[in-house]
Amino acid sequence: MPSTSPALDVRPYDALMLYSFGGPDRPEDVVPFLRNVTAGKGIPDARLEEVGEHYYAFGGKSPINEQNLALKGALEKELAERGIDLPIVWGNRNWAPYTTDAVDELEAMGARRAVALVTSAYSSYSGCRQYREDLAVVLDQRGQLGPDGSTGVQFDKLRAYFNTPGFVQGNVDAVTEAFAALAGKGGDPAAARLVFVTHSVPTTMEAASGVGHATYSEQHLDIAALIAAQVGEALGHPVDWELAYCSRSGPPHQPWLEPDVNDLLGTLADRGVRDVVLSPIGFVSDHMEVAYDLDTEALDTARSLGMTAVRAGTVGTRAVFVKQLVDLVLERAAIARGESVDEATVGAFPAFPSITPNDCCLRVHEQPSGIPALCSEDMHR
Numbered sequence: 001m002p003s004t005s006p007a008l009d010v011r012p013y014d015a016l017m018l019y020s021f022g023g024p025d026r027p028e029d030v031v032p033f034l035r036n037v038t039a040g041k042g043i044p045d046a047r048l049e050e051v052g053e054h055y056y057a058f059g060g061k062s063p064i065n066e067q068n069l070a071l072k073g074a075l076e077k078e079l080a081e082r083g084i085d086l087p088i089v090w091g092n093r094n095w096a097p098y099t100t101d102a103v104d105e106l107e108a109m110g111a112r113r114a115v116a117l118v119t120s121a122y123s124s125y126s127g128c129r130q131y132r133e134d135l136a137v138v139l140d141q142r143g144q145l146g147p148d149g150s151t152g153v154q155f156d157k158l159r160a161y162f163n164t165p166g167f168v169q170g171n172v173d174a175v176t177e178a179f180a181a182l183a184g185k186g187g188d189p190a191a192a193r194l195v196f197v198t199h200s201v202p203t204t205m206e207a208a209s210g211v212g213h214a215t216y217s218e219q220h221l222d223i224a225a226l227i228a229a230q231v232g233e234a235l236g237h238p239v240d241w242e243l244a245y246c247s248r249s250g251p252p253h254q255p256w257l258e259p260d261v262n263d264l265l266g267t268l269a270d271r272g273v274r275d276v277v278l279s280p281i282g283f284v285s286d287h288m289e290v291a292y293d294l295d296t297e298a299l300d301t302a303r304s305l306g307m308t309a310v311r312a313g314t315v316g317t318r319a320v321f322v323k324q325l326v327d328l329v330l331e332r333a334a335i336a337r338g339e340s341v342d343e344a345t346v347g348a349f350p351a352f353p354s355i356t357p358n359d360c361c362l363r364v365h366e367q368p369s370g371i372p373a374l375c376s377e378d379m380h381r
């Protein structure tokens, strides 16, 4: 039974759904996985073949599934330590266990209402709405979509958590450690440039992102400034920083957010920067974009430019981050019960809403998608 102590009350939720992207576990999975990811998205074949090679270079196995299992284990431990009885089910948009498997599991355990934790910290189509659309499609296939939805599991979602204290602190700790590692490699921390990295998105997706508070890039810039300032305090000297992007896809004529991290490294090298710390604040774990685009490609670029570079860790299963996620579950539960709550945030922006405006983060700016998305004002039930 859920605890009824106020600080530990997770009513009305019966379960937490850890909702992620998914990735292949073996070489035979790579092509079917990429087909799932790219259905109807107009990604050129050449890009797909290239991305397939990234996976084959790692034995056809993405690190993402093991990382999600580790996060699930860490969350279970944190919940147990706080005396909170809330089972966790895991589902992915693009690979097994799929969204529909997670919904099956919820039904099998008799769950009526679940709260979803998406493994993306920022508000954008790819990091928020696409998850809510896919969940709506799955419920629709089961005949469980609609404002009353009385037959199916009812879903809520945690708010975007990029601007929460635990996410920012986890990154501050990881970056501070990376500056120490840079010194260990003979680099000069006092002269090093801190380069934050996130996933690029088309500029149309950027324009449509962020609930009217702040776009995808503005969300990153806001916490990047905070992280750099706090790292500077820890190190005792100011830290110069930049935001760069990785993992661009799509056709060449389509504009995406820039600069690409490799191009930025070239620019910095031209300006005489010799030492770099890369901090992948756009990602919550060291999955394939980090393992390939940063650890393989960007670190190679830095090496060929004669730079000393260290890649900081992602928040992963850091205790401060896992605690924050559990705090967010308690916060969302209190909101669902109609209680007034203090939504802890850091930086310039308010807490992003957990029930989003209907047209928030559409795939193409100002063009309603026609696809319902769960946890939006209309679909909230």
Ligand SMILES: CC1=C(CCC(=O)O)c2cc3nc(cc4[nH]c(cc5[nH]c(cc1n2)c(C)c5CCC(=O)O)c(CCC(=O)O)c4C)C(CCC(=O)O)=C3C
Binding pocket: 021, 022, 023, 024, 034, 037, 038, 041, 043, 047, 048, 051, 062, 063, 064, 119, 120, 121, 124, 126, 127, 199, 200, 201, 202, 205, 247, 248, 249, 250, 282, 283, 284, 287, 288, 289
């Ligand atoms: C903002 C964002 C995040 C959020 C950051 C986060 O959640 O961490 C994210 C996460 C991920 N993206 C991932 C993989 C892929 N993303 C692709 C394609 C795309 N991503 C996009 C954006 C994002 N993606 C976009 C705008 C596209 C173009 C197509 C479209 O408009 O949707 C493609 C197709 C080939 C290619 O173009 O690269 C693949 C294989 C994996 C799994 C990694 C693993 O296996 O470990 C993860 C976690």
Ligand SMILES: [Fe+2]
Binding pocket: 199
């Ligand atoms: Fe992606």
